[in-house]
Amino acid sequence: xxxxxxxxxxxxxxxxxxxxxxxxxxxxxxxxxxxxxxxxxxxxxxxxxxxxxxxxxxxxxxxxxxxxxxxxxxxxxxxxxxxxxxxxxxxxxxxxxxxxxxxxxxxxxxxxxxxxxxxxxxxxxxxxxxxxxxxxxxxxxxxxxxxxxxxxxxxxxxxxxxxxxxxxxxxxxxxxxxxxxxxxxxxxxxxxxxxxxxxxxxxxxxxxxxxxxxxxxxxxxxxxxxxxxxxxxxxxxxxxxxxxxxxxxxxxxxxxxxxx
Numbered sequence: 627x628x629x630x631x632x633x634x635x636x637x638x639x640x641x642x643x644x645x646x647x648x649x650x651x652x653x654x655x656x657x658x659x660x661x662x663x664x665x666x667x668x669x670x671x672x673x674x675x676x677x678x679x680x681x682x683x684x685x686x687x688x689x690x691x692x693x694x695x696x697x698x699x700x701x702x703x704x705x706x707x708x709x710x711x712x713x714x715x716x717x718x719x720x721x722x723x724x725x726x727x728x729x730x731x732x733x734x735x736x737x738x739x740x741x742x743x744x745x746x747x748x749x750x751x752x753x754x755x756x757x758x759x760x761x762x763x764x765x766x767x768x769x770x771x772x773x774x775x776x777x778x779x780x781x782x783x784x785x786x787x788x789x790x791x792x793x794x795x796x797x798x799x800x801x802x803x804x805x806x807x808x809x810x811x812x813x814x815x816x817x818x819x820x821x822x823x824x825x826x827x828x829x830x831x832x833x834x835x836x837x838x839x840x841x842x843x844x845x846x847x848x849x850x851x852x853x854x855x856x857x858x859x860x861x862x863x864x865x866x867x868x869x870x871x872x873x874x875x876x877x878x879x880x881x882x883x884x885x886x
Contacts, residue, residue, distance in 0.1 A: 636860065639749040643852055646757050646810055647822055649764050651830075651848035652841055653806045654823030656771075656799065658831055659779050661710070666807050666823035668713035669695045670816045671720030673808035678727040688756060691808040699804040749813055757813070760805055767802050771795055776837065815867035822848055825874040829881045851877060 657663050676694020677687040698716060774795040777784045810819035830844035855870035862869070 636856075638751060638754050640856055642749045642754045642757050642813060643856065644849070645761050646806075646813055647848040647852040648845035649761055649806055650810045650819065650822040651826040651844040652764070652768070653803050654827035655830065655841055655844050656775055657803065657823065658827045659775060662713065663824060663827070664710040664713040664717070665803065667816075667820040668716035668720065669698060669804055669807040670811040670819045671717050671724065672698045673811040674816050675720050675723045675727060676808070677812055678724060682727065682730070686752075688753060688809065688812045691812050692805055695804040695808040695811075696801070699800040753809070753813055757809055760802075760809055764802055764806065767798055771799055771802075775799060814870065815865075818867035818870045821871045821874045822852075825878055826851070829877060832881060847877065 654663070654666060657665055673691035673695040676697075677691040679694065680687050680690025778795070807819055807823065810822060813819075814822065826844040826847040829847055830840045834840040834843040851873050852870065855866065855873050858864075858873070859866045859869040
């Protein structure tokens with residue numbers, strides 16, 4: 627097992643996912659706090675569209691994914707209140723656009739399959755450096771964001787009552803969430819990125835006691851299941867994304883059994 631994890635061929639992809647998985651799970655906890663758990667799938671689907679557009683103009687896939695999802699976040703910010711209904715519509719439209727763009731580009735179909743299947747093993751040093759940057763920004767941002775997002779959720783009149791603007795922390799979190807999901811999409815695949823933001827957060831939300839413990843449980847679950855999926859996918863010679871999704875599904879089933 628350890629030989630597989632640190633084999634030179636798989637070292638960069640493994641470390642990239644190892645850093646990204648817990649960050650995606652923590653972002654998922656905050657999305658659930660805000661009642662926007664479906665946003666991750668909408669962002670992931672639009673990130674795929676951005677990546678395909680980047681291929682058509684011979685640009686970097688990851689940059690296109692981040693810009694595409696970022697445009698959605700800006701549009702969301704213009705709405706008075708963006709709920710899961712809006713994200714569901716974005717998800718449907720994003721899927722349609724992704725399929726159409728894949729059919730129009732010479733390499734689009736191959737990239738489309740890669741984004742859906744989650745070909746983590748082709749991740750290179752560029753994705754690793756981008757992931758490290760996002761992780762550092764996330765660690766620094768959450769120290770400032772956490773208290774404000776909790777106040778906005780449980781005491782929504784706090785900022786208006788104290789004549790303070792609440793849009794800065796919402797904007798910072800949206801940018802961080804979009805960037806994390808976009809990078810996760812180009813690394814893990816659309817559904818695997820969504821599953822990493824959804825499932826560990828959902829399990830931790832039901833099992834943990836206290837906010838800090840919820841974050842720790844979600845990040846630990848994402849990290850452990852990611853490692854198991856990475857090894858299993860290599861041993862079974864299967865695409866990474868579906869294996870990760872299956873293991874997360876099994877963890878969800880165990881969570882349901884434990885709560886009965």
